[in-house]
Amino acid sequence: MKSRLILPLILLGATLCFASVVNISTKSLPGGTVGTSYSAVVQASGGCTPYNWSIASGSLPAGITATPSSNSTSLILSGTPTAAATDSFTVDVKGCGGRVAKVSYSVVIQPMANHVVDLSWNASTSTDVTGYNVYRAPDGVNWQKINASLLASTVYSDSTVANGSTYYYAATAVDSAGNESSKSGTVEIVVP
Numbered sequence: 001m002k003s004r005l006i007l008p009l010i011l012l013g014a015t016l017c018f019a020s021v022v023n024i025s026t027k028s029l030p031g032g033t034v035g036t037s038y039s040a041v042v043q044a045s046g047g048c049t050p051y052n053w054s055i056a057s058g059s060l061p062a063g064i065t066a067t068p069s070s071n072s073t074s075l076i077l078s079g080t081p082t083a084a085a086t087d088s089f090t091v092d093v094k095g096c097g098g099r100v101a102k103v104s105y106s107v108v109i110q111p112m113a114n115h116v117v118d119l120s121w122n123a124s125t126s127t128d129v130t131g132y133n134v135y136r137a138p139d140g141v142n143w144q145k146i147n148a149s150l151l152a153s154t155v156y157s158d159s160t161v162a163n164g165s166t167y168y169y170a171a172t173a174v175d176s177a178g179n180e181s182s183k184s185g186t187v188e189i190v191v192p
Helices: none
Strands: 022-023 038-044 053-056 064-068 076-078 085-094 100-110 117-120 129-137 156-157 166-175 187-190
Touching: 022 085, 022 100, 038 085, 038 100, 053 064, 064 187, 100 166, 129 156
Parallel strands: none
Antiparallel strands: 022 038, 038 076, 053 085, 064 076, 085 100, 117 156, 129 166, 166 187
């Protein structure tokens, strides 16, 4: 009877990559308004990273650019729209195993805001609070401060919202030393 010699396989400096399916989980993007800062995020998962992103067809709204996140799991759309239009485009993401996912989007950029979101919150109980900041996110993750300067009151009106979009809001308190609190609870607003 012959015996078999089995040697262990050792891979040095190699990474195994399985060609599993990559998916784009973001199914729609918010609209925007001419002259108002725009931000949206397209998220992907599955497969293996790094992902390669591209605009496969169509074009982004004028004034908007697409940049992959630092870990490549999302594509960040940002900028200031310069023209009112409805722009359609298809986003591709390719996982390191070669699998590709595509999703088509249509983004409406309107000439001016048709709606205003009025926000209010409870004042901080700290005695040295000098003001508040308001943050907005298209997804509850990628926050941007939307007030130009520190707010003295606990109310804010956001007139930069776009029709048919969902926004998330949170507020922070700032003390006399410039220290900022963590964000308040998140509020989701759907603009008709």
